[in-house]
Structure formats: structure tokens, C-alpha cells
Amino acid sequence: MFKKILFATTASPACDHAARVAFDMAGRYQSDLSVLHVLGVPSRGFGQYVTDVRTGEQLVPDEDYVAWVKEEMKTTYAEQLKQCPGCTMEAVAGIPHTEILRFARKTDADLLILGGHTKDRENEGYTYRNMAGSTLQSVARSARCPVLVVSRPAASFWGGFSNIVLGTDFSKAAEHAFRFALSAARQLDCRLHLFHALDISGMHAGKVLEQDEIEDRLRDSLNTMRRKYVSQMKDFKNYEIDAWEGVPYVEIVKYAREKFADLIVMAHHTGSRDAENSALGSTMEQVVLRATCPVISVNHADKVSQDA
Amino acid sequence: MPEGTLCNRKMVNEKEFLSALLADKQGKQYYAELNELDVDHKKLVDTLSKTLKSRTKTWLEICAHCGMCADSCFFYLANKKDPEQVPSYKIQSTLGRLVKAPHKADNAFMQYCMDTAWGKCTCCNRCGSYCPFGIDMGVMFSYLRGLLFSQGFVPWELKIGSGMHRIYQAQMDVTSEDWVETCEWMAEESEEEYPGLEIPIDKEGADIMYTVNAREPKHYPQDIAEAAMLFHIAGENWTVPSKGWEETSLAMFAGDWEACKMQVESVYAAMDRLKPKRMVVTECGHAYRATVIEGPYWAGLASGKTPVESLHYVEWVAEALRTGKLKIDPAKKIKEPVTYQDSCNYIRNAGLRDIPREIMSYIAEDFREMKPCKEHNFCCGGGGGMNGLGRYREQRNIGLKVKRDQILATGAKLVISPCHNCWDAIRDMEEVYRIGIRWSFLKPLLLDMVIVPEHLRAEE
Amino acid sequence: MAKKILIVDDDPNITSYLTEFFEDNGYATCAASDGREALDVAKKEKPDLITLDLEMPDEWGPRFYRRMSQDPEIKNTPVIVISGLSGNQYAIQKAVASISKPFDRDELIKIVRDAIGDGK
Numbered sequence: 001m002f003k004k005i006l007f008a009t010t011a012s013p014a015c016d017h018a019a020r021v022a023f024d025m026a027g028r029y030q031s032d033l034s035v036l037h038v039l040g041v042p043s044r045g046f047g048q049y050v051t052d053v054r055t056g057e058q059l060v061p062d063e064d065y066v067a068w069v070k071e072e073m074k075t076t077y078a079e080q081l082k083q084c085p086g087c088t089m090e091a092v093a094g095i096p097h098t099e100i101l102r103f104a105r106k107t108d109a110d111l112l113i114l115g116g117h118t119k120d121r122e123n124e125g126y127t128y129r130n131m132a133g134s135t136l137q138s139v140a141r142s143a144r145c146p147v148l149v150v151s152r153p154a155a156s157f158w159g160g161f162s163n164i165v166l167g168t169d170f171s172k173a174a175e176h177a178f179r180f181a182l183s184a185a186r187q188l189d190c191r192l193h194l195f196h197a198l199d200i201s202g203m204h205a206g207k208v209l210e211q212d213e214i215e216d217r218l219r220d221s222l223n224t225m226r227r228k229y230v231s232q233m234k235d236f237k238n239y240e241i242d243a244w245e246g247v248p249y250v251e252i253v254k255y256a257r258e259k260f261a262d263l264i265v266m267a268h269h270t271g272s273r274d275a276e277n278s279a280l281g282s283t284m285e286q287v288v289l290r291a292t293c294p295v296i297s298v299n300h301a302d303k304v305s306q307d308a
Numbered sequence: 309m310p311e312g313t314l315c316n317r318k319m320v321n322e323k324e325f326l327s328a329l330l331a332d333k334q335g336k337q338y339y340a341e342l343n344e345l346d347v348d349h350k351k352l353v354d355t356l357s358k359t360l361k362s363r364t365k366t367w368l369e370i371c372a373h374c375g376m377c378a379d380s381c382f383f384y385l386a387n388k389k390d391p392e393q394v395p396s397y398k399i400q401s402t403l404g405r406l407v408k409a410p411h412k413a414d415n416a417f418m419q420y421c422m423d424t425a426w427g428k429c430t431c432c433n434r435c436g437s438y439c440p441f442g443i444d445m446g447v448m449f450s451y452l453r454g455l456l457f458s459q460g461f462v463p464w465e466l467k468i469g470s471g472m473h474r475i476y477q478a479q480m481d482v483t484s485e486d487w488v489e490t491c492e493w494m495a496e497e498s499e500e501e502y503p504g505l506e507i508p509i510d511k512e513g514a515d516i517m518y519t520v521n522a523r524e525p526k527h528y529p530q531d532i533a534e535a536a537m538l539f540h541i542a543g544e545n546w547t548v549p550s551k552g553w554e555e556t557s558l559a560m561f562a563g564d565w566e567a568c569k570m571q572v573e574s575v576y577a578a579m580d581r582l583k584p585k586r587m588v589v590t591e592c593g594h595a596y597r598a599t600v601i602e603g604p605y606w607a608g609l610a611s612g613k614t615p616v617e618s619l620h621y622v623e624w625v626a627e628a629l630r631t632g633k634l635k636i637d638p639a640k641k642i643k644e645p646v647t648y649q650d651s652c653n654y655i656r657n658a659g660l661r662d663i664p665r666e667i668m669s670y671i672a673e674d675f676r677e678m679k680p681c682k683e684h685n686f687c688c689g690g691g692g693g694m695n696g697l698g699r700y701r702e703q704r705n706i707g708l709k710v711k712r713d714q715i716l717a718t719g720a721k722l723v724i725s726p727c728h729n730c731w732d733a734i735r736d737m738e739e740v741y742r743i744g745i746r747w748s749f750l751k752p753l754l755l756d757m758v759i760v761p762e763h764l765r766a767e768e
Numbered sequence: 769m770a771k772k773i774l775i776v777d778d779d780p781n782i783t784s785y786l787t788e789f790f791e792d793n794g795y796a797t798c799a800a801s802d803g804r805e806a807l808d809v810a811k812k813e814k815p816d817l818i819t820l821d822l823e824m825p826d827e828w829g830p831r832f833y834r835r836m837s838q839d840p841e842i843k844n845t846p847v848i849v850i851s852g853l854s855g856n857q858y859a860i861q862k863a864v865a866s867i868s869k870p871f872d873r874d875e876l877i878k879i880v881r882d883a884i885g886d887g888k
Contacts, residue, residue, distance in 0.1 A: 017855070042523075042527050046465075046469060046479050046480070046523065046556075046558055046693075046695070046696045047465050047698075048330055048465075048468065048480070049698075058334070058698075059333055060330045060331065060333070062330055064331075094526070094527055095527050095528070098527060098528070098529060098530075101497075102493065102529075105493055105496075142497055144496075152855060152858065153853065153854050153855025153856075153858075154855045154856075154857075154858030154859050157822045157823065157828055157829065157830050157853070157859045158828060158830055158831060159823070159827065159828035159831060160828075160831070162831070163834070257861060260830070260833075260834035260837070262830070262831070292858060292859070292861070300500065
């Protein structure tokens with residue numbers, strides 16, 4: 001598990017918490033770690049110019065410049081590199097999500113780590129700011145491997161995984177997420193919590209559900225979990241199942257906190273192709289923002305072990 | 309004085325020269341050397357005698373100085389009717405003077421010509437439509453650019469651009485391998501949503517051979533994926549060539565006729581090799597003009613036509629909608645007010661003005677025409693390479709005002725812009741003037757609206 | 769019997785500083801330099817309060833806290849997070865307090881006194 005990790009970073013303090021998790025994982029799980037920094041965003045028309053993401057300067061990134069940026073990255077992560085000497089640093093120019101996905105494919109990464117969020121990017125100019133939020137959405141949607149997001153410093157203090165929460169809505173994508181979570185639980189010797197949040201937020205506009213009905217549905221959810229997931233777990237016994245009613249992302253975050261989860265695994269869903277427009281309101285994205293641990297988004301079956 | 313290391317009359321045929329140019333931040337050294345560049349008068353006179361033909365001579369002669377071209381030029385309008393922006397003034401004070409006394413052309417004059425040819429004209433050719441004699445100043449500026457280029461007086465980014473085409477046969481440093489790799493990647497990514505989707509490379513005898521703009525594989529590969537999805541949904545038998553896959557022409561903007569020829573020949577060679585029934589070009593205006601309209605003349609094709617019938621992307625879209633290959637879900641049509649950017653290069657300069665209207669009738673419920681529109685539309689403000697030229701950024705930004713006002717007058721918040729240059733210009737216009745609009749190519753909008761046939765849908 | 773404080777920190781300078789500081793204020797102390805060790809020490813010594821660092825070589829603070837909460841004998845021991853990392857106040861929800869390094873001694877001793885009273 002986690003044999004080839006790609007950590008996409010701004011190489012600035014905004015990504016320190018993601019870096020903490022990335023380097024810790026690489027050390028703990030003996031992974032090949034690649035660190036990728038998209039150093040500039042293409043600016044004008046057909047020109048070769050990129051806008052350097054840190055300085056805002058417009059320049060053409062030639063070999064010397066890229067080498068210099070890589071040196072800077074080595075300095076930024078000097079401490080961590082001592083524990084992780086085999087880690088490689090790479091810097092490219094381009095649209096962040098495109099280059100991250102391109103590099104992930106090239107290196108055949110089985111885990112992508114991203115950090116930070118728009119809050120820290122005020123000084124980085126119109127174009128980059130617009131991109132930062134959608135970078136995460138585009139990457140999570142298209143990545144062939146699971147994507148781990150650390151969006152707050154508080155989410156980076158666990159040091160390894162031993163308590164995994166799978167948030168499921170019983171969809172096909174959640175199936176992939178479950179297989180991934182089970183695989184991780186098995187290989188890393190973790191406790192696996194299967195959790196379903198019953199959405200009672202806007203369910204019937206105006207109409208409030210009777211408690212009996214809610215509890216009926218909760219019971220149904222537990223049975224669905226037994227049928228769909230527990231049945232696949234065979235000899236794996238270190239698990240719990242639970243279902244609570246409420247606003248899904250709130251319940252997941254609370255449940256994870258209660259269970260001292262150090263990893264949440266969820267499926268990523270998307271409707272519109274236009275990442276900029278798909279509102280930051282979906283359950284997954286809210287959980288990413290609010291969790292006190294890293295969140296892994298699983299979208300495709302590709303890098304999910306088949307012998308889970 | 310001798311030519312400079314970067315700024316000279318040499319062609320950019322080697323990677324070393326190209327890298328050296330790229331490394332020169334914002335062309336500082338290049339432009340410093342430009343100030344010392346001398347004019348090769350012998351060569352200039354020789355070139356003129358070989359290339360200055362009767363049409364241009366007549367045009368320069370018969371200008372009646374009536375001033376009707378003035379209001380036709382968006383630069384004139386954007387610059388508060390500055391008389392020095394009147395097209396006939398611009399061309400007479402540059403090419404007009406040059407042909408009368410080429411031996412008198414000095415460095416200062418040539419720089420003035422350069423700053424006019426690239427900083428005050430996008431070769432949109434609108435003036436030619438309004439001149440009572442049909443004198444096309446845009447075409448003459450294209451010619452002037454060629455003269456200036458051969459003398460080494462060309463903006464830095466376009467010297468690089470012409471080098472890109474010479475070395476990579478593409479406007480960016482994307483090799484055949486990069487291109488094929490990107491196609492494979494995009495096919496993989498799209499396959500889950502569209503099982504069976506393929507991007508066939510070098511298939512012979514296909515109905516459609518599709519060619520693109522190099523920035524798509526380099527920075528916007530989703531565009532390629534989107535094109536593949538639409539062809540797939542429409543059930544087209546299509547392919548892309550591994551060589552000759554790029555049909556843009558910064559060389560045309562630069563005035564590098566030799567590189568123009570090389571570029572289009574690479575595409576025609578692909579046509580000869582793969583023998584498709586037709587070629588479809590991505591959403592790019594100047595690419596269509598360069599490869600389909602001007603190209604055959606550069607390549608010396610007597611018919612004046614490409615070896616294989618060639619369509620701009622909007623033509624393919626209109627045909628697909630018309631024949632039902634693509635069906636639009638009525639519930640998903642664009643309901644908000646939307647307008648359309650008629651690009652100079654495939655509307656005014658190639659006659660495709662009715663096609664967009666046809667497309668809009670299928671996809672929009674509240675379509676607002678810009679005023680003026682169709683072949684009378686104004687240039688986006690960034691054509692002719694101007695979007696990419698740092699030296700004239702200010703002038704370009706002023707010119708954008710006309711487009712800004714046109715869009716504001718429609719009341720639409722969405723602009724459909726099936727042309728890479730126009731798309732860029734409108735994006736930049738929004739960044740500078742913040743009028744609160746969105747802009748889009750056709751492909752993503754279509755993908756949100758088309759009905760995917762049953763047999764192509766992914767299993768739930 | 770004096771109230772006992774368990775100091776958990778991998779930095780020996782901090783540990784010796786806190787040991788001296790608490791003992792000067794009348795508390796007994798014990799120490800551990802890692803989360804794993806800390807659990808053993810806590811079970812054995814049953815401290816009245818724990819000061820907890822977050823990032824340590826083997827087992828990190830929050831992980832220790834989780835295991836501590838699962839042991840009925842020590843799970844209600846008040847914890848004060850002392851860490852140099854930003855965002856530390858969100859790391860352990862039920863900590864009595866979280867303070868950042870470098871910390872204010874008066875503030876720390878006040879929190880300790882409020883939590884468990886004086887040393888004796």
C-alpha cells in the first residue's frame with residue numbers, strides 16, 4: 001500500500017501540514033515519494049510566459065530557473081529530506097491540476113497528496129487564486145488513484161493510520177472507496193469504521209420525519225452495510241458499523257472525531273464538467289475542510305487493490 | 309552595425325537559438341539589440357521587386373483619403389478617434405513610405421513600422437470591407453510584416469513563435485511523442501464515462517482527421533478529451549495524425565512565409581498519408597485561415613484548396629446538429645442570455661457567418677447578437693498575435709474596450725467564443741475590466757447538453 | 769501526597785525545564801519522551817495531569833490520547849497540549865487547554881492550578 005506517493009505542493013507554508021503527512025507516510029510505509037511543485041501558470045496567449053506562483057513575476061521557465069526552484073524546494077524541506085533521502089523533487093510550469101494529473105500518470109502514483117486551500121492564497125493573483133480551489137476538485141475528480149487531502153494543520157498531527165472511517169452513501173463509487181478502506185485496514189492493521197449518514201436535512205421540504213421512520217431507515221442502512229460490505233470482509237474482524245441521522249458532512253466529521261479517526265475515506269462524486277462552477281458544498285468537500293484528520297477521496301477503481 | 313546575437317535576420321532553426329531567445333527575460337536584450345539593428349537595403353529592394361505586385365501598388369496609389377476606413381477600425385474607436393489610428397494613415401505612413409523610398413528606411417523608421425504593424429493592427433481586415441475601393445489594409449499589413457520579419461524587425465515573442473513552428477511544426481514545444489502520449493492519456497481518462505471511447509492515431513481512410521492547437525496538449529488537454537467525447541457521441545469515424553497534428557500559425561502572425569509554408573505542408577502531408585475524407589480543425593480562428601484559406605497558396609497548390617476538404621469546428625458542429633448526430637436535450641439548452649463572438653478569421657475572412665446562427669438556434673433560448681455582428685463584428689482585440697506581445701500589452705488593453713462595450717450592450721453574461729485567440733482576449737478583458745462575464749468554447753457547453761445514446765452510456 | 773504531573777515531550781530541554789518548573793511549584797513529576805512510552809508511564813504512575821507534545825518520533829500526541837481514553841483508569845486525566853505547531857488547539861478536542869511554545873509560565877501554572885489545584 002502507498003508504494004508510490006506523489007505530493008503536490010506549493011512549497012510554501014500553506015502546504016506545511018500536507019508536507020508533514022506526506023513525509024511521515026513515506027517514512028512509515030517505505031514509499032517512493034515524489035514532490036511536485038507547479039511553479040508557474042501559463043499567462044498570455046501563445047506565449048511561453050508563466051506567472052511565477054510565488055513572486056507573481058512573469059518569466060519563461062528555462063532549465064536554470066527550474067533547477068533553482070528545485071534547490072529552493074530542497075531547502076524548504078531540508079529537515080524532512082533527512083528522513084526521506086530517496087525522495088525526488090520536480091518543478092514544472094502549467095495549469096496545476098493538469099500537470100499534477102499528468103505527473104501522477106507518468107509516475108504511476110498510487111496515492112496523491114494535496115494540501116492547503118484558497119484561504120492562504122490571497123497574494124497569488126487573480127489567475128492562481130481562481131485555480132487553487134478548482135485544482136483540488138479537478139484532481140479529485142480525474143485522478144486514477146486515491147487522493148489524500150490535508151486541509152488544516154489540525155488534520156496533520158496523527159502520524160500514521162490506525163482508525164479508519166469510511167463514509168458511505170452506498171453508491172458505486174462508495175464501493176471502490178470501501179474496497180480501498182478495507183485494503184488499508186488489512187495491510188496497516190487498522191480498525192475500520194463503516195459509517196452511513198442518513199440525510200434528514202432537506203429531505204422533505206417542510207415535512208419533518210417521525211423518529212420511528214428515521215430509526216427504521218437507520219436500521220435499514222445498517223443492514224445494507226452488512227449485506228454490501230461486511231459480507232466482503234471475510235476474516236477481517238476489526239470493524240464497527242454505525243449510522244446516524246443529520247446533515248451528512250456534519251455527522252461524518254463528528255463521528256470521526258468521536259472515534260479518534262486518523263483517516264476518513266470517501267467516494268468523490270461530481271456532476272458538472274466545469275470544475276469552477278461545481279459549488280463547494282458537496283459532502284465530500286465539506287468533510288475535507290472540516291475533518292481533524294486526512295481525508296482520502298476515491299473515485300476510480302484503478303489503484304484499489306482487487307484482493308481487498 | 310552588425311546584427312545582434314538575438315535580434316538579427318537569421319531564422320530560428322535550431323533549439324539553441326530558440327532557448328537563448330526564451331531565456332532573455334521579456335526580450336530585454338533582444339529589444340536593446342533591436343535599437344542597433346541596421347537595415348539591409350539591398351535585400352529590401354530585392355524583396356520588394358520580387359514580391360510587391362500590382363494589387364498592393366494599386367491599393368497604395370488609389371487611396372482617396374476619404375477616411376471611411378476610420379470608424380471601421382476598432383483601434384481608432386478605442387483610442388478616442390486618434391487620427392494616427394486611421395487605417396489608411398497607418399498603412400500609408402509605413403508601407404506607403406517604404407515602397408517609395410526603401411533605401412531611405414533606417415532603424416527608427418523600421419521600428420515605427422514594426423510598432424504599427426503589430427501594435428496598431430491585428431490584420432482583422434475589417435477596414436477592407438468598408439473602403440469604397442476595397443483596399444484591404446489588413447492584408448497590406450500582413451505583407452508589411454513579412455518584409456519587416458525578413459529584415460529582423462519583429463516582436464520578440466513572434467521571433468520565438470516562428471522558431472517554434474520551424475523546429476516543432478507547432479506553436480509550442482510539444483513533440484509528436486508528447487502529442488500521442490497526451491491523446492492516450494485523455495482517452496484513458498474519458499473511457500470510464502464513455503466506454504469504448506478511443507482516440508485513434510494515424511488511422512487511414514477515416515471520415516475525419518482532426519487537428520489542434522499545440523496549447524491543447526501542452527496546457528489544456530481536456531479540450532482534446534472533449535473533442536473525443538463529442539466525436540464518440542456523434543458516432544464519427546475519426547483519427548488524429550501523429551505528425552502534422554498542429555494547424556496554427558504564429559509564423560503567419562510573424563510574417564515568416566517560409567515557416568508558414570513548412571507548417572501547412574506538415575498538415576497536408578498528413579492528409580496525403582492518411583487520406584481522410586475531410587479534415588476538421590479545432591476551435592481556433594487563425595488556424596483555420598492559415599491552414600485552409602491561405603495555406604494552399606503558401607504551399608503552391610494550384611487549386612487554392614487543401615488536399616482534402618477542411619472544416620472549421622463550428623461547421624462540423626452545425627452539421628452534427630443538423631443531421632441529428634448530436635441531439636440536444638431541450639431541458640439543458642442555455643436559458644440565460646448568451647452572445648457569440650464572431651471571429652475575424654473564420655467569419656469575415658472565410659465566409660462562415662451563418663453557421664454560428666444555425667448552431668445557436670439549437671442550443672440557446674435567448675441568443676443576443678453583438679452589434680455589429682457576423683462579418684461586421686469587431687476583432688476581439690487580441691488577434692494577429694497581439695494577445696501574446698508584451699511590448700504592446702497596453703495598446704492591446706485599450707483596444708479591448710470596444711469588445712467590452714459590445715458585450716455589455718448585449719446584456720449577456722455568457723460569451724461563446726470558439727477561437728483560442730478570442731477566448732484569451734475575452735478572458736484578459738474580463739481580468740482588466742471586470743464586467744462580470746463568463747466565456748466558453750463550444751465543446752464543454754455541448755457536452756453538458758447532448759443526449760448520450762443508450763448504447764454509449766456507462767453502466768450505473 | 770503531592771499532585772503528580774506527567775510530562776510528555778521528545779525534547780529533553782523542554783522536559784527538564786518543565787520538570788524543574790512544576791517541582792518548584794510543589795508538584796511531583798514523571799516524564800516520557802514518546803507517546804508509546806507515555807502510555808506505559810501513565811498506567812503505572814496514574815498522574816493527576818498530563819502535559820502533551822504533539823509531534824514525537826514514534827507515536828504522536830493525538831494517538832497517545834486516543835489510547836489513553838480507552839483505558840478506564842486513566843481516561844479522565846486532564847491533558848494540556850504544549851506544542852510549537854500552529855493549529856495545535858484543534859488537535860485534541862477534549863484537552864483542558866492548548867498552549868504554544870514558547871509559552872508563558874504564569875499562564876501555564878494558572879491552567880494547572882485551575883485543573884488540579886495546588887501541588888500539595
